Amino acid sequence: MENKTMKIGVVGGGSWGTALAFLLAENGFELDLWVFEEEVRDQILTDRENKVFLAGATLPETITPTCDLKQAVSGKDLVLVVVPSHHMRNVATEMAAYMDEKTIVVSASKGIENKTHLTMTGVLGECLPQIPKGQITVLSGPSFAREVAAKVPTVVAVAGKDTEVARIVQGVFASPVFRVYANNDPIGVEIGGAMKNIIAIAAGMCDGLDAGLNPRAALITRGLTEMKRLGLKMGAEPLTFSGLAGVGDLILTCTGSLSRNHTVGMKIAQGMSLDQILDEMRMVAEGVKTTRSVYNLSHKLGVELPICNEVYHILFDGRNPAESINRLMTRDLKNEMDL
Numbered sequence: 460m461e462n463k464t465m466k467i468g469v470v471g472g473g474s475w476g477t478a479l480a481f482l483l484a485e486n487g488f489e490l491d492l493w494v495f496e497e498e499v500r501d502q503i504l505t506d507r508e509n510k511v512f513l514a515g516a517t518l519p520e521t522i523t524p525t526c527d528l529k530q531a532v533s534g535k536d537l538v539l540v541v542v543p544s545h546h547m548r549n550v551a552t553e554m555a556a557y558m559d560e561k562t563i564v565v566s567a568s569k570g571i572e573n574k575t576h577l578t579m580t581g582v583l584g585e586c587l588p589q590i591p592k593g594q595i596t597v598l599s600g601p602s603f604a605r606e607v608a609a610k611v612p613t614v615v616a617v618a619g620k621d622t623e624v625a626r627i628v629q630g631v632f633a634s635p636v637f638r639v640y641a642n643n644d645p646i647g648v649e650i651g652g653a654m655k656n657i658i659a660i661a662a663g664m665c666d667g668l669d670a671g672l673n674p675r676a677a678l679i680t681r682g683l684t685e686m687k688r689l690g691l692k693m694g695a696e697p698l699t700f701s702g703l704a705g706v707g708d709l710i711l712t713c714t715g716s717l718s719r720n721h722t723v724g725m726k727i728a729q730g731m732s733l734d735q736i737l738d739e740m741r742m743v744a745e746g747v748k749t750t751r752s753v754y755n756l757s758h759k760l761g762v763e764l765p766i767c768n769e770v771y772h773i774l775f776d777g778r779n780p781a782e783s784i785n786r787l788m789t790r791d792l793k794n795e796m797d798l
């Protein structure tokens with residue numbers, strides 16, 4: 460199939476869905492963009508801008524905003540889903556009625572469902588039984604939406620169990636400012652993308668306390684070990700965690716001031732309550748819900764994740780972040796390479 464004639468739908472007009480729609484339009488595709496809020500659809504139609512979630516990017520006429528999910532996904536060759544992880548099941552269940560087995564599905568959402576502990580391709584696989592599993596892929600890596608919309612050079616991974624399909628998706632998204640590596644370890648890519656958000660909350664707490672640069676580097680490094688530990692238990696490839704969706708995204712989110720998860724951690728350390736912080740945010744900080752999923756999953760699987768465990772108790776039990784640093788520092792002494 461000649462790429463540019465592919466019919467594409469993007470589901471989710473938050474900052475990341477809008478930035479990826481912009482990228483695809485720049486790559487020469489015409490596409491439908493499903494947005495949840497009528498206000499956002501109307502703004503894009505009249506001003507060619509998503510002022511709520513991605514102010515500043517001018518969206519070309521080749522992006523058609525719609526609140527009609529059927530219009531966005533039916534008859535498409537490729538559907539990119541970019542809704543917050545806690546809305547994935549509802550949205551995908553509604554999509555199922557309009558989709559046939561030929562469509563390639565790409566998830567760009569990062570999270571682990573609270574109830575089922577499924578990653579986003581797992582949820583999509585359950586909700587879209589007509590789509591062969593090899594056609595469900597994931598795009599992830601160090602990529603703030605605002606920088607992608609500003610055409611800042613960005614490098615990500617696209618993972619799928621079917622190498623051919625991953626290559627097609629790679630070709631659709633790749634551009635001179637958006638380099639895409641193919642990867643065949645979707646579960647590793649998704650565990651990396653979901654768990655780095657928890658560690659970013661921890662790094663934000665560390666920065667909010669002004670605890671120092673040494674502890675932040677330690678959190679990033681030991682956080683990577685925790686990502687790998689849970690990932691391996693779930694069947695991931697170890698090398699994925701050294702890649703873009705692992706350490707790459709971990710570094711970006713733990714050190715980048717644009718991160719919503721890092722910001723949540725900073726505000727907690729500065730004394731705000733989680734409810735207060737979330738009430739003030741229209742955007743999503745996936746790490747909050749993922750912390751709950753990972754806490755429960757790690758206990759179920761018997762995997763020790765000390766940093767994630769502390770983040771859980773700070774967010775949901777009111778533990779003091781400074782006390783958590785002390786608890787992490789005074790744990791039994793270990794061998795660094797133990798997984």
Ligand SMILES: NC(=O)C1=CN([C@@H]2O[C@H](COP(=O)(O)OP(=O)(O)OC[C@H]3O[C@@H](n4cnc5c(N)ncnc54)[C@H](O)[C@@H]3O)[C@@H](O)[C@H]2O)C=CC1
Nearest residue numbers: 472473474475476495541542543546568569603604742743
């Ligand atoms: N923003 C970024 O830089 C990046 C975000 N992501 C991931 O992309 C996913 C989507 O996040 P963003 O685009 O950042 O969203 P956002 O935080 O900018 O906006 C929130 C989104 O939730 C939608 N929403 C609210 N209620 C909804 C409902 N009931 N059903 C469906 N959608 C609803 C809003 O329409 C909006 O699109 C997340 O999993 C995030 O981790 C991944 C990489 C980069």
Ligand SMILES: O=C(CO)COP(=O)(O)O
Nearest residue numbers: 600601602603718719720
């Ligand atoms: O996933 C992201 C960058 O790769 C975005 O991180 P935040 O959701 O913390 O802003």
